[in-house]
Amino acid sequence: ALKALIFDVDGTLAETEFDGHRVAFNEAFAAARLGWHWDLPTYRRLLAVTGGKERMLAWWRELDPVGAEAGDVPARIRELHFDKTARYAALVAAGRMQLRPGVERLLGEARAAGLRLAIATTTTFDNVEALLRHTLGEEATGWFEVIGAGDAVAAKKPAPDIYRHVLARLGIDANEAIAFEDSGPGLASALAAGLACVVTPSLLAADAPFDERALAVIDHLGEDGAAAGGIALGRPWRGVL
Numbered sequence: 001a002l003k004a005l006i007f008d009v010d011g012t013l014a015e016t017e018f019d020g021h022r023v024a025f026n027e028a029f030a031a032a033r034l035g036w037h038w039d040l041p042t043y044r045r046l047l048a049v050t051g052g053k054e055r056m057l058a059w060w061r062e063l064d065p066v067g068a069e070a071g072d073v074p075a076r077i078r079e080l081h082f083d084k085t086a087r088y089a090a091l092v093a094a095g096r097m098q099l100r101p102g103v104e105r106l107l108g109e110a111r112a113a114g115l116r117l118a119i120a121t122t123t124t125f126d127n128v129e130a131l132l133r134h135t136l137g138e139e140a141t142g143w144f145e146v147i148g149a150g151d152a153v154a155a156k157k158p159a160p161d162i163y164r165h166v167l168a169r170l171g172i173d174a175n176e177a178i179a180f181e182d183s184g185p186g187l188a189s190a191l192a193a194g195l196a197c198v199v200t201p202s203l204l205a206a207d208a209p210f211d212e213r214a215l216a217v218i219d220h221l222g223e224d225g226a227a228a229g230g231i232a233l234g235r236p237w238r239g240v241l
């Protein structure tokens, strides 16, 4: 029987990547006077590398394959990422990130129905907490029994590790939960952990082919009234990305 819903965060709960994470990375790069800037097409391409620290290392290797192997690079990336995380939290606290249509309703209905809630994400725990607090309120972090985030596992999505970690901590089998994802790497991660997965493609994945391996592929989790808003939000990005 269905016991739990497990949610991805970035792209699934909210469209956080282009106006949130990307902006925070660029602010951190500017503060460090690196001369780096991730425009939309660049960031979209780099999203194939999941995890902010991993993404920066991949970029560094593109620019400077030899220098990127220097001994101090991991520490410098950790520093940059620490600053980026604070900047992302500030954007969230300023109200810049909103939940996608239907997310709040689904969470409420699931709780009312006695389903357990959990999160399986590649992003940093502090980012999840900031997003939940500023969109759903102070109590919302507590609605999720397990929040599997960031470096909780060594291998990030599309590896199944984070979903396996969350299932183990919930103490349930994969066939007792459904995952919610927005992207190809996220779907692959959930499927590899044996989960059924509903996909609500995000802006970054708008044109990705989601095959029949998904339980369902739907525009968003919202009612028809909310649908127009959700789809309209995506329009300005089309053609740019």
Ligand code: XBP
Pocket (backbone or CB within 6 Å): 008, 009, 010, 011, 012, 017, 021, 049, 050, 051, 052, 053, 120, 121, 122, 123, 124, 127, 150, 157, 186
């Ligand atoms: C999100 C990510 C993250 C964010 C940035 O993937 O890949 O790296 O882009 O967050 P998912 P951090 O939707 O699967 O969670 O900088 O904290 O990694």
Ligand code: MG
Pocket (backbone or CB within 6 Å): 008, 009, 010, 011, 012, 181, 182, 183, 186
């Ligand atoms: Mg995602």
